[in-house]
Amino acid sequence: MKYMTTYDVMESARNTNEWLGATARAMASYPLFALSMNPMLALTAAWGEVTERSFARMVAKPDWGIRSIVGDGGQDHLVDVRTVVEKPFGNLIQFYVRRREPMARKVLLVAPMSGHYATLLRSTVLSLLPDCDVYVTDWHNARDIPVSAGKFDVEDYTLYVVDFMRALGPETNVIAVCQPAPLVLAATAYLAGEDPAAQPRTLTLIGGPIDPDAAATEVTDFGRRITMGQLEQLAIQRVGFKYMGAGRLVYPGLLQLQSFISMNMERHSKAFQEQIVRVARGQASDHDAHNRFYDEYLAVMDMTAEFYLSTVERIFKNREIAKNEFTVAGKRVDIGAITDVAVKTVEGEKDDISAPGQCVAALNLLTGLPASKKASHLEPEAGHYGIFAGKSWRLNIRPLVLSFIDANAPKPKPKIVPAAAAG
Incomplete structure (x- = not known):
């Protein structure tokens, strides 16, 4: 497992799924198809939108998004994120x-x-x-x-x-x-x-x-259950050529995410199925409860x-x-x-x-x-x-x-x- 190729194949699979989602969303949203009453078109576009967003979030670091807080006097106070100590890791x-x-x-x-x-x-x-x-x-x-x-x-x-x-x-x-x-x-x-x-x-x-x-x-x-040798063989990979840490041995975030999801597979599957239906019906929004949670949950790091x-x-x-x-x-x-x-x-x-x-x-x-x-x-x-x-x-x-x-x-x-x- 400790090869750059393995890491890059996993990243390629993620990238492909993101592309498939974007393609499905774009194709099913083509204006000419609006003349059709087939509900599968709306569901396909919704599936594409949810899929594209989900796989894109896996490699993006979320923003803190904390702009201001309300003070004792009722006034807004702006919040700045300042670095106090800077270190490599x-x-x-x-x-x-x-x-x-x-x-x-x-x-x-x-x-x-x-x-x-x-x-x-x-x-x-x-x-x-x-x-x-x-x-x-x-x-x-x-x-x-x-x-x-x-x-x-x-x-x-x-x-x-x-x-x-x-x-x-x-x-x-x-x-x-x-x-x-x-x-x-x-x-x-x-x-x-x-x-x-x-x-x-x-x-x-x-x-x-x-x-x-x-x-x-x-x-x-x-x-x-697992030995350290087995764990190293199964979980450790080398960062691929796309990133600054190329060659570094890591436990990839995508593998960790797979473990997270497998622990509650039924709950996560249900959440995404329901979100696709909401998107198809026009009931979803960019910062609804599903997106707020999964934008953070799916953003993983090595x-x-x-x-x-x-x-x-x-x-x-x-x-x-x-x-x-x-x-x-x-x-x-x-x-x-x-x-x-x-x-x-x-x-x-x-x-x-x-x-x-x-x-x-x-x-x-x-x-x-x-x-x-x-x-x-x-x-x-x-x-x-x-x-x-x-x-x-x-x-x-x-x-x-x-x-x-x-x-x-x-x-x-x-x-x-x-x-x-x-x-």
Whole structure:
């Protein structure tokens, strides 16, 4: 599988399907055919439109699309996306709100590197912006990174998070969503041992596989069944000649997307069938619920082979985080060294990717942290997406996280009133 040809064949298949969709849409929309009452023409044009859009989105990075927010006074504040730290495999960006004083809450949102862009957290960012200064890890697509930039594995990821935390300072409140939860926990522990003053104030871990063996899912079962040799043979390819990262070994986003869809094939098939009917009837729009979701869901990115393989081997198979045996640059990272950072875990009752029990396992590893600085929450009836971007996040989890941040913020110093003024 590790050949450029394989990667290019897969990209050619995607490109062909996009072209077929565009052709079907154009042909079935030919003005002369309007004289016909055959409903198949409208359905063919609708199929073409949905197909073209879907396959085109697979190679396009979505825009954040956050232009403004409403301030306390009812005025709109424009939002700029600024790069704070720039690195080869990912940047630290800030959503800078114009004409607004710095907020009391500074939040670093660590986005997952699991096949989707950081824009998957768009709604999460939007929900936090009115109340927080928000920073996000914006990971790059491995296909666009030249081989000369070197490797990027779980240790490099951890050190990137360490650098981002240092850049923002100790008053930062970190929220890690899904995949990065164990590595963000390790990054905090790394700072506890190497640079305690740079540790964040709070750490919220949402639906992450701290201990994958705590609860079985299809993801953990797959990790147990397959050997690393089989995984490398089946999943790893070299970026083709079309991109800047030509020759780099990657786990292609298109393969990851295939895995995502296969987990809920019936639901996705039904969603696309219904969308085709809506388009044919003229009931769809460019930003309807289907397009808003799938424009993001279908936009996938490649991961470096070393990051993907080391994640499976070290986090899932060897359970280095769960056993507190993780090492970075030859140094063991002791999670028990965290003594001052308040930590909260959030899980969804119906999470089929990181099942309940996997994330809350972090609290048992924090042997040096007092119970008063530990918290956990299990959201009833919530799935994986819902706990960070859906209804459960908006209505319940977000307020709980903000309350947790406030509860661990420094208490304001009492004002000293001069004796003369008091009299």
